[in-house]
Amino acid sequence: xxxxxxxxxxRDWSVLHAELKRKSVTRQLLWREYRExxxxxxxxSQFCEHFRRWRSVLQPTMRQTYEAGTAMVDYAGLTMxxxxxxxxxxxxxxxFVHNLAASHYIYAEAQWSQSLPDWIGGHVRAHEHLxxxxxxxxxxxxxAGVSQPCRYEPDIxxxxxxxxxxxxxAIVPARVAKPWDKAxxxxxxxxxERDALAPLRDRTFIGLADINGAIAxxxxxxxQRPLRHIDQSRKQLLESIDRPALLPLPEQPFExxxxxxxxxxxxxxxxxDHHFYRVPHRLIGQHVNVRATSNAIExxxxxxxxxxxxxxxxxxxxxxxxxxMPEGHRAYAEWTPERFHSWAAxxxxxxxxxxxxxxxxxxxx
Numbered sequence: 001x002x003x004x005x006x007x008x009x010x011r012d013w014s015v016l017h018a019e020l021k022r023k024s025v026t027r028q029l030l031w032r033e034y035r036e037x038x039x040x041x042x043x044x045s046q047f048c049e050h051f052r053r054w055r056s057v058l059q060p061t062m063r064q065t066y067e068a069g070t071a072m073v074d075y076a077g078l079t080m081x082x083x084x085x086x087x088x089x090x091x092x093x094x095x096f097v098h099n100l101a102a103s104h105y106i107y108a109e110a111q112w113s114q115s116l117p118d119w120i121g122g123h124v125r126a127h128e129h130l131x132x133x134x135x136x137x138x139x140x141x142x143x144a145g146v147s148q149p150c151r152y153e154p155d156i157x158x159x160x161x162x163x164x165x166x167x168x169x170a171i172v173p174a175r176v177a178k179p180w181d182k183a184x185x186x187x188x189x190x191x192x193e194r195d196a197l198a199p200l201r202d203r204t205f206i207g208l209a210d211i212n213g214a215i216a217x218x219x220x221x222x223x224q225r226p227l228r229h230i231d232q233s234r235k236q237l238l239e240s241i242d243r244p245a246l247l248p249l250p251e252q253p254f255e256x257x258x259x260x261x262x263x264x265x266x267x268x269x270x271x272x273d274h275h276f277y278r279v280p281h282r283l284i285g286q287h288v289n290v291r292a293t294s295n296a297i298e299x300x301x302x303x304x305x306x307x308x309x310x311x312x313x314x315x316x317x318x319x320x321x322x323x324x325m326p327e328g329h330r331a332y333a334e335w336t337p338e339r340f341h342s343w344a345a346x347x348x349x350x351x352x353x354x355x356x357x358x359x360x361x362x363x364x365x
Contacts, residue, residue, distance in 0.1 A: 017230065018241060021241050022241055022244075027051070067245075069134050071101070071138065074189060075094055075140075076096075076189045078193045079094060079095065080095060082110065093110040096110075103234055105234045105235065106188045106222060119160070123167070132243070133169050137164070138185075162254075162257060163256075166250055192215075261288075263285070263286070263287050264285060268281040270290060275311075278318070278320045293311070
């Protein structure tokens with residue numbers, strides 16, 4: 001029996017483990033391909049049992065199977081001291097970590113904060129580095145990503161959702177206090193801290209570009225290093241597993257927008273950054289959603305855009321649109337000083353000539 005088992009052809013189980021991460025690939029499919037190549041090979045149950053035994057020797061974090069194109073994102077707990085080139089001040093930079101779960105490929109960068117612009121900017125630069133967009137992005141419940149944590153339907157930050165729609169990735173928040181929902185990025189954070197940040201601890205960096213260049217050099221080595229039990233590097237797995245699943249980069253760059261809730265005043269204006277923008281008068285007293293970019297202000301009511309204005313930096317001034325006014329107000333607004341002058345000029349009495357005045361002043365005998 002042992003001799004017979006020894007002659008049965010077997011697969012490279014590490015290849016099988018990698019293939020299962022590819023989209024729509026199942027054990028049943030891989031077993032059928034195996035039997036086509038080796039008709040005298042294992043039956044399906046024995047095939048799965050031998051694979052299970054091989055996989056049982058892997059580290060616990062590698063027992064999970066993630067679909068290709070799944071990204072996990074978080075911030076490292078370790079910060080890095082960086083000199084601000086503008087002020088000369090020593091500041092603590094946050095470290096953004098982006099990990100592809102199937103290939104374990106890691107991207108990381110230092111940022112000044114965990115604010116929304118830095119958070120979204122990290123995603124953009126990670127996608128540019130990968131030359132593609134992961135279809136699924138799993139995140140922690142940090143404020144920049146999730147405005148209202150919930151076990152079943154968490155509220156994604158509106159600006160972050162705009163970015164996700166623009167890029168084409170689906171945002172999936174991990175459950176609160178469930179670190180295993182994003183176990184791969186937790187491991188990636190440890191790799192970044194130990195293999196990229198710790199070796200740089202005694203260096204002085206001037207600005208983010210300086211430290212990010214050093215982090216990129218360290219991570220290049222990490223991504224080229226073969227993984228244990230698989231004998232392939234993160235870079236190799238990226239090209240063979242995750243690369244085919246990535247979506248193309250958007251044709252247009254993403255424009256960051258801030259969202260706020262505003263109430264329409266009695267003069268049918270809303271305030272945004274100390275400037276006032278007119279909306280349709282029918283919305284007086286209602287709350288509307290305001291989307292503000294660097295160049296434009298858009299106002300939405302009941303899911304539809306009701307007004308759009310060029311953004312103004314003039315504090316206390318008003319941007320108006322006559323179409324938003326009631327008919328009576330519009331008619332009244334048409335009586336400008338210029339119109340009064342024009343009207344007066346048209347109705348002014350023509351003065352009499354000098355001869356006519358002379359004749360008219362003579363007394364009749």
